[in-house]
Amino acid sequence: MSEPGLRLVSAQDPPDIDRLxxxxxxxxxxAFARLYDELSSSVFGLARRVVRDPAxxxxxxxxxxxxxxxxxxxxDRTLGKAKTWVLTIAHRRAVDAVRRSESQxxxxxxxxxxxxxxxxxxxxxxxxEEHVAVRTCLETLTDLQLESVRLAYFNxxxxxxxxxxxxxxxxxxxxxxxDGLIRxxxxxxxxx
Amino acid sequence: MSIDLHTLSGAYAVDALxxxxxxxxxxxxxxxxxxxxxVRELRAAAAEMGASEATPAPRALRARVLAAADQTPQLxxxxxxxxxxxxxRWLTRVVGAAAAVVLLAxxxxxxxxxxxPEENTASPxxxxxxxxxxxxxxxxxxxxxxxxxxxxxxxxxMAVDTHRLEALPGSKVYQLWTxxxxxxxxxxxxxxxxxxxxxxxxxxxxxxxVAITVEPAGGSKAPTTKPIVRLDPDKV
Numbered sequence: 290m291s292e293p294g295l296r297l298v299s300a301q302d303p304p305d306i307d308r309l310x311x312x313x314x315x316x317x318x319x320a321f322a323r324l325y326d327e328l329s330s331s332v333f334g335l336a337r338r339v340v341r342d343p344a345x346x347x348x349x350x351x352x353x354x355x356x357x358x359x360x361x362x363x364x365d366r367t368l369g370k371a372k373t374w375v376l377t378i379a380h381r382r383a384v385d386a387v388r389r390s391e392s393q394x395x396x397x398x399x400x401x402x403x404x405x406x407x408x409x410x411x412x413x414x415x416x417x418e419e420h421v422a423v424r425t426c427l428e429t430l431t432d433l434q435l436e437s438v439r440l441a442y443f444n445x446x447x448x449x450x451x452x453x454x455x456x457x458x459x460x461x462x463x464x465x466x467x468d469g470l471i472r473x474x475x476x477x478x479x480x481x
Numbered sequence: 482m483s484i485d486l487h488t489l490s491g492a493y494a495v496d497a498l499x500x501x502x503x504x505x506x507x508x509x510x511x512x513x514x515x516x517x518x519x520v521r522e523l524r525a526a527a528a529e530m531g532a533s534e535a536t537p538a539p540r541a542l543r544a545r546v547l548a549a550a551d552q553t554p555q556l557x558x559x560x561x562x563x564x565x566x567x568x569x570r571w572l573t574r575v576v577g578a579a580a581a582v583v584l585l586a587x588x589x590x591x592x593x594x595x596x597x598p599e600e601n602t603a604s605p606x607x608x609x610x611x612x613x614x615x616x617x618x619x620x621x622x623x624x625x626x627x628x629x630x631x632x633x634x635x636x637x638x639m640a641v642d643t644h645r646l647e648a649l650p651g652s653k654v655y656q657l658w659t660x661x662x663x664x665x666x667x668x669x670x671x672x673x674x675x676x677x678x679x680x681x682x683x684x685x686x687x688x689x690x691v692a693i694t695v696e697p698a699g700g701s702k703a704p705t706t707k708p709i710v711r712l713d714p715d716k717v
Binding site for chain 1: 485488489492496497499522523526527529530531537538539545546547551553555556608611618627629645
């Protein structure tokens with residue numbers, strides 16, 4: 290049956306995120322709660338990593354899930370996995386939050402390239418295998434690729450700002466960012 | 482495409498472009514399927530990197546998010562920006578209308594009372610109407626909970642999704658009614674069968690009011706209770 294509310298998800302199987310989003314698109318509040326349970330750690334963890342302040346990270350995470358709720362019907366599964374969709378929203382909102390208070394962030398949290406190259410939050414608990422895979426794959430990037438990607442992704446800098454911070458020409462940063470992500474993608478795919 | 486623009490795919494995938502550059506790259510993506518594929522893959526890789534930072538969210542956040550979602554209307558599925566804008570305006574008006582509601586319409590209803598779900602298989606399912614390319618949807622508050630409504634001109638159907646309405650005891654059912662200003666007399670547009678959380682009907686003609694009441698099991702010939710919701714095209 291395709292009527293909402295009638296699709297059963299076996300308790301044994303891990304919930305299919307794509308399918309949950311499809312149910313959320315029909316206004317299924319229970320599916321939304323399950324989706325939250327599946328993705329809240331990822332969304333909150335990413336938001337906290339980017340905005341740093343746990344209270345603001347909570348606000349960002351809430352905005353993210355409300356956007357997911359509102360726009361679930363517009364999620365197009367031919368354009369990628371639902372989890373990627375949610376984390377892309379999370380990243381954009383976290384970066385927006387950081388940029389809104391950019392000057393303040395720079396005062397609070399002045400970043401130099403030296404600090405960033407070993408940037409790893411001590412309290413980040415990475416247990417799952419897939420997270421180990423990401424760590425391992427990130428190690429295959431060159432230092433400059435890794436720094437470029439991390440400064441942009443986790444610190445919310447534009448590639449222009451990254452070029453200034455790392456004192457490199459703009460085209461260099463642009464290509465390192467892309468090459469680094471391509472290498473990460475290829476490594477993650479190779480691990481599957 | 483220019484090589485220069487193409488190399489921005491990485492920065493674009495991690496939201497590291499200025500708003501102007503991102504707009505320019507968006508326009509470029511519309512004409513470059515290969516670039517779209519690349520951005521999609523790079524975003525997926527970036528998302529895995531983001532997910533590797535997973536940290537349990539504070540316990541209280543869950544209740545806050547679920548409560549906020551309960552108060553937040555959802556957007557209908559949309560294809561073109563033009564349709565999306567039109568639909569949002571429509572949705573805003575609908576949700577803004579006080580006690581309950583407002584709908585549009587076309588064509589006489591052809592739904593027979595108490596038709597079994599099996600007999601409905603020829604007509605589009607509730608979900609199909611909600612997912613139709615031209616679907617317009619509304620989330621409506623009623624005294625019995627939230628009702629989701631979708632209409633599709635293309636499918637010539639209207640669907641109600643009742644799974645967020647209160648469950649009724651076995652002796653009661655939700656029944657749909659339609660009437661026109663001219664007749665003024667509600668005619669049954671079917672009951673929501675037990676175990677089914679919605680109903681599809683032919684898109685009612687403009688000027689038709691749609692209402693839902695709670696009736697004894699099996700349905701009634703005329704409404705015996707006050708409607709929990711009325712959908713009135715004239716108030717759109």
